[in-house]
Amino acid sequence: MLRCLRRARAHPAAAWGRRGAGRPAMTPLPLAYALLDGHEPRAPLVLLHGLFGSKTNFRGVAPALVQRTGRKVLTIDARNHGESPHSPIMTYEAMSLDVQHLLSQLHISKCILIGHSMGGKTAMTLALQRPDLVERLVSVDISPTPTGPVTSFPAYISAMKSMSLPRGIPRSTARRLAEDQLRSVIQVPAVRQFLLTNLVEVEGYYMWRLNLEAISHHLPDIITFPTFQSYYPGPTLFLRGSKSPYVSDTDSSEIERLFPKAKVQCIAGADHWVHADRPQEFVAAISNFLLLP
Incomplete structure (x- = not known):
């Protein structure tokens, strides 16, 4: 298996062009991505991460998906995340346009679109806008409904914004001090460690x-x-974690309205980060879904 890593320009870029008499129009950003090569010529798997994440979130399952399916696997950094450019605009329409642009640049005319959380909503938006680009859709632990009642994201952002670290300290010390500052707000160690993957030295x-x-x-x-x-x-798969509140039975009517061929599968013992909590079950669920008519 050949692993090819390609990176987009990691600098800020304008998110808005001009249209008509001063009306703003979205323009796509050049996203950073990694491509794992597979021997199958069929539609590649495209993985989109969630809020606070990056393409490295799939570092464990991406090679397993290549091995299991034989297909190429493309992992992408969303705008304002990872190595992708920053922009003041952060809507699902904008993020969908970014992915569409990247698929065009890579000459991908059809894909299996797999998104977790925020990436799942981006994937759903793209599939609804451009169904011709999406052969199959997988939404991982998110539905097309508001998630405000179950999220702690505002508290995470507030804690991250308030972090302050001295200059010139070793990385290990920086991570320890940062985690100490996050601990009062974010009690779950795994969540703190996940957020700390975004700590960089400049x-x-x-x-x-x-x-x-x-x-x-x-x-x-x-x-x-x-x-x-x-x-x-x-064909659409909603893959939810049994311990997660992000997809509930009350979401079924909206799922059926927007995705009439949807199936819902629950991964036992998984929380919100299904691919990290139960990677083998995650890979098996995706692989089995590809075999369905």
């Missing part, structure tokens, strides 16, 4: 590589979902 200073200002400003957009009257006609 010229002796430690900071978050996330664009927290844009994320904070657009959090109401991120925890809701755009309004669609159309539907996605292709």
Whole structure:
């Protein structure tokens, strides 16, 4: 298996062009991505991470998916995350456009779109906008309904914004001090460790590589979902964790309205980060879904 890593330009880029008489128009950003090569010529798997995440979240399951399915696997950093450019705009329409642009640049005319949490809502938005690009859709532990009642994201952002670290300290010390500052707000060690994957050193200073200002400003957009009257006609899998509150039985009517061919599968023992909590079961569920008619 050949592993090819390609990176987009890691610098800020304008998120808005101009249209008509001063009306703003979204323009896509050049996203950072990693591509794992597979021997199958069929549609590749495209993995989209959740809020506060990056393409490295799939570092464990991506090679397993290549081995299990034979297909290429593309993992992507969303705007304002990982190595992708920053922008003041952070809506699902904008993030969908970014992915569409990248697929075009890579000459991918059809894909299996798999998104976790925020990435799941981005994937759903893209499938509803451009069903011709999506052969199958997988939404991991998220539904097309508001998630505000079950999320702690505002508290996470506040804690991350208030972090302060001295200059010139070793990385291990920086991580320890940062975790100490997060602990009073974020009690779950795994969540703290997940957020700390975004801590980077720049010229002796430690900071978050996330664009927290844009994320904070657009959090109401991120925890809701755009309004669609159309539907996605292709096979769809909603893969939820049995210990997670993010997908509930009350979501079924909206799922059925927008995704009439949807199936819901529950992974026992998994919380919100299904692919990290139960990686083998996650890979098996995706692989089995690809075999369904």
